[in-house]
Amino acid sequence: MSALDGFGSVGSGSAPPARRSVRFRGQGLVLAIETSCDDTCASVVDGDGVIRSNVISSQHVHDRFGGVVPEIAARHHLQLMNVVVSEALAEARTSLDEIELVAVTQGPGLIGALLVGLCAAKAIAAGRRVPLAPVDHLQGHVSANFLSESFEPPFLCLIASGGHTLLAEVEEHDRFNVVGRCIDDAAGEAFDKGARMLGLGYPGGPALERLAAEGDPCAFEFPGANAKGRGRRGGRGRAYAQGLDFSFAGVKTALLYRLQQMSEADAAAQAANLAASYQHAIVESLADRAERALERLKVDRLALGGGVAANGALRRRMEQIGARLHVPARELCTDNAAMIGSAARFQRALPYPRYLALDAYATGQRAL
Numbered sequence: 001m002s003a004l005d006g007f008g009s010v011g012s013g014s015a016p017p018a019r020r021s022v023r024f025r026g027q028g029l030v031l032a033i034e035t036s037c038d039d040t041c042a043s044v045v046d047g048d049g050v051i052r053s054n055v056i057s058s059q060h061v062h063d064r065f066g067g068v069v070p071e072i073a074a075r076h077h078l079q080l081m082n083v084v085v086s087e088a089l090a091e092a093r094t095s096l097d098e099i100e101l102v103a104v105t106q107g108p109g110l111i112g113a114l115l116v117g118l119c120a121a122k123a124i125a126a127g128r129r130v131p132l133a134p135v136d137h138l139q140g141h142v143s144a145n146f147l148s149e150s151f152e153p154p155f156l157c158l159i160a161s162g163g164h165t166l167l168a169e170v171e172e173h174d175r176f177n178v179v180g181r182c183i184d185d186a187a188g189e190a191f192d193k194g195a196r197m198l199g200l201g202y203p204g205g206p207a208l209e210r211l212a213a214e215g216d217p218c219a220f221e222f223p224g225a226n227a228k229g230r231g232r233r234g235g236r237g238r239a240y241a242q243g244l245d246f247s248f249a250g251v252k253t254a255l256l257y258r259l260q261q262m263s264e265a266d267a268a269a270q271a272a273n274l275a276a277s278y279q280h281a282i283v284e285s286l287a288d289r290a291e292r293a294l295e296r297l298k299v300d301r302l303a304l305g306g307g308v309a310a311n312g313a314l315r316r317r318m319e320q321i322g323a324r325l326h327v328p329a330r331e332l333c334t335d336n337a338a339m340i341g342s343a344a345r346f347q348r349a350l351p352y353p354r355y356l357a358l359d360a361y362a363t364g365q366r367a368l
């Protein structure tokens with residue numbers, strides 16, 4: 001039995017999976033739309049993966065709630081959609097006449113938010129009778145690696161985002177096998193909740209990273225880290241999840257308990273050290289699992305994807321692994337539509353009018 005037995009694969013949208021990667025062969029352009037969470041995104045990419053425009057409008061209205069409010073996100077997508085699509089076309093110096101394919105995130109994500117993007121994409125595609133490619137958001141995060149200077153499969157991809165943390169074995173452009181997944185909270189969620197406990201704003205990842213830059217990563221020991229020189233394999237610092245799976249619930253609870261034991265003044269004085277140690281624990285967990293997976297799968301090429309891949313400490317740590325590493329530009333790690341357009345180039349699109357009845361899906365098509 002191989003290490004991969006028992007794991008499924010994520011295919012491309014609802015189209016029947018092609019046996020081999022099918023590259024978008026059009027001479028024209030792909031217009032892509034992404035609205036799975038709180039960023040309203042539209043992009044124009046060409047068949048070679050060159051980004052002609054990549055417009056991202058972040059909804060800062062959620063900051064005061066400490067997290068994304070789904071209903072508010074959907075309403076804002078509705079308000080921003082036309083402007084963002086027009087801007088993407090204008091920046092690409094093109095018009096809908098030159099668009100050969102419309103791509104859109106079908107799921108997973110916030111259902112109301114997804115439906116706004118999906119309806120807009122259907123309307124644009126149907127109006128021009130062009131095909132539509134429904135794209136899986138996680139396939140999009142992987143496909144950020146195929147843009148511009150493409151990193152070609154096979155490789156192992158660590159996807160670490162707000163809702164997911166997984167290790168994907170990428171053998172083809174249009175699918176991947178999941179070889180490790182998160183058993184509780186995602187890495188991005190751990191960054192966001194840790195930042196909240198430390199009194200930082202939302203989204204927490206970038207804020208926590210900034211504070212951590214002033215602190216000592218070995219000041220505190222949190223589970224999941226190779227802290228204070230203890231062995232990563234078998235020492236007290238070892239993460240709770242075994243094998244290739246991830247767990248971040250423990251590190252969150254550890255930070256909470258640590259803060260409860262400290263006076264307010266002490267917590268404020270130690271904030272940078274707490275942030276640095278907490279970030280270190282998360283980064284070490286991610287690196288540890290990635291290293292193990294590379295070893296087990298006998299792969300020496302590693303790619304990153306998802307918002308947490310924007311983290312400088314993680315990027316630096318991954319460079320030390322020794323595998324050939326590819327990390328997309330920061331703006332291609334967090335949510336964007338260019339990665340959706342990139343994925344669409346390799347999957348089968350639905351011709352008009354087959355996509356008109358297409359629905360969005362909120363959770364992954366299988367448990368991740």
Ligand SMILES: Nc1ncnc2c1ncn2[C@@H]1O[C@H](COP(=O)(O)OP(=O)(O)OP(=O)(O)O)[C@@H](O)[C@H]1O
Binds near residue numbers: 137160164205312334
């Ligand atoms: N510099 C950073 N350091 C750490 N975390 C970061 C950084 N920048 C962004 N993040 C985290 O990345 C997450 C957002 O990433 P992304 O936009 O890919 O997630 P999402 O789309 O909400 O979730 P998913 O992709 O799983 O549906 C947030 O949790 C955010 O805190």
Ligand SMILES: [Mg+2]
Binds near residue numbers: 137161306307334
């Ligand atoms: Mg995402």
